[in-house]
Amino acid sequence: MSVMMPWLLLLLLLVSLGSPAPRFSEKDICLLDNNKLRQRLKQLQDLLYLYELQLKDILENTYHRTKSELFSGNRSVQHEVLLPTTSGNLIVYDPDCSSVFNRKKTQNGYYRIRPRADREPFLVYCDMSDGGGWTVIQRRSHGKENFNRKWDDYKLGFGKFQGKNDEYWLGNEHIYDLLAQGETSLKIDLMDWHGERRYAIYEKFQLMNEQDNYRLWFGTYSGNAGDALSGGSNFEEQWSASHRGMQFSTSDKDHDQFLVGNCALENKGGWWFNRCHAVNLNGRHYKRGSYNGSHDNGIVWSTWHGVWYSLKYTAMKIRAPFFIDRESGDGENSQDS
Ligand SMILES: [Ca+2]
Numbered sequence: 001m002s003v004m005m006p007w008l009l010l011l012l013l014l015v016s017l018g019s020p021a022p023r024f025s026e027k028d029i030c031l032l033d034n035n036k037l038r039q040r041l042k043q044l045q046d047l048l049y050l051y052e053l054q055l056k057d058i059l060e061n062t063y064h065r066t067k068s069e070l071f072s073g074n075r076s077v078q079h080e081v082l083l084p085t086t087s088g089n090l091i092v093y094d095p096d097c098s099s100v101f102n103r104k105k106t107q108n109g110y111y112r113i114r115p116r117a118d119r120e121p122f123l124v125y126c127d128m129s130d131g132g133g134w135t136v137i138q139r140r141s142h143g144k145e146n147f148n149r150k151w152d153d154y155k156l157g158f159g160k161f162q163g164k165n166d167e168y169w170l171g172n173e174h175i176y177d178l179l180a181q182g183e184t185s186l187k188i189d190l191m192d193w194h195g196e197r198r199y200a201i202y203e204k205f206q207l208m209n210e211q212d213n214y215r216l217w218f219g220t221y222s223g224n225a226g227d228a229l230s231g232g233s234n235f236e237e238q239w240s241a242s243h244r245g246m247q248f249s250t251s252d253k254d255h256d257q258f259l260v261g262n263c264a265l266e267n268k269g270g271w272w273f274n275r276c277h278a279v280n281l282n283g284r285h286y287k288r289g290s291y292n293g294s295h296d297n298g299i300v301w302s303t304w305h306g307v308w309y310s311l312k313y314t315a316m317k318i319r320a321p322f323f324i325d326r327e328s329g330d331g332e333n334s335q336d337s
Pocket of ligand 1: 260261
């Protein structure tokens with residue numbers, strides 16, 4: 001017996017264990033190569049797309065160079081990085097005013113927000129009082145803005161977005177995008193011609209999309225202005241005037257429940273009319289308050305001053321229900337005009 005014996009056995013064992021090389025047909029090999037090439041192409045396309053985005057970003061923004069010290073092993077290395085400027089073209093888009101507020105921007109005013117990354121940003125008034133972080137979707141104050149407008153204006157928004165008291169409708173499409181972010185509460189601030197204030201809060205404020213004509217849904221009411229959006233106190237009023245589940249109507253697109261007429265035409269503004277309303281914050285701005293005429297077309301909140309009283313100031317503002325102001329967080333309701 002020699003020492004070669006175990007080697008020979010091992011060799012034989014290895015040979016017997018080794019399976020024959022897989023036999024691919026030419027077609028299989030072609031397919032494999034094809035898939036590999038496709039994968040590589042996909043990677044390169046992704047990379048190209050990424051570089052295109054970066055190039056676009058660099059062309060559209062101002063950057064400045066800065067030295068950054070990095071530690072590599074036990075020595076520090078100077079590293080040059082490109083940073084966007086902190087003024088001018090730096091793009092910071094918040095999805096809503098709560099996000100603005102949380103970036104410590106706590107002054108009331110107009111901010112550019114972008115609830116949807118694939119759409120353009122737009123200006124909105126942020127009410128940073130009253131707990132902060134409110135996105136204002138509608139405001140009436142001096143009556144100079146014309147709210148008797150058609151579908152497209154109400155869809156895209158109108159009014160002025162500069163001064164503290166400017167009046168506007170943010171636009172159903174923008175409101176829809178804001179609400180699509182998650183559960184939202186609506187707070188409505190009201191003021192009469194004596195400077196007295198009331199408010200109404202609705203939980204789970206929702207709009208359907210344009211195909212459903214921005215149909216309105218809302219949940220539980222709280223406040224001191226009365227639950228006018230639900231139509232009023234008695235059943236008959238609720239049946240004819242509740243705004244729950246109503247589609248949005250304008251003078252040129254009548255989706256109301258009033259079969260023989262056009263609520264938006266009579267009431268001089270777009271709203272979620274039933275037949276016709278207990279609330280219309282987009283109605284005519286009558287100076288003085290009490291008014292009369294053939295239609296109750298003022299700025300109406302029926303459960304406070306009735307339908308023949310036109311309010312002086314209104315604001316509709318929205319915020320996530322769980323938003324807590326980090327500074328105070330005491331739930332105080334100091335309303336701001
Ligand atoms: Ca009608």
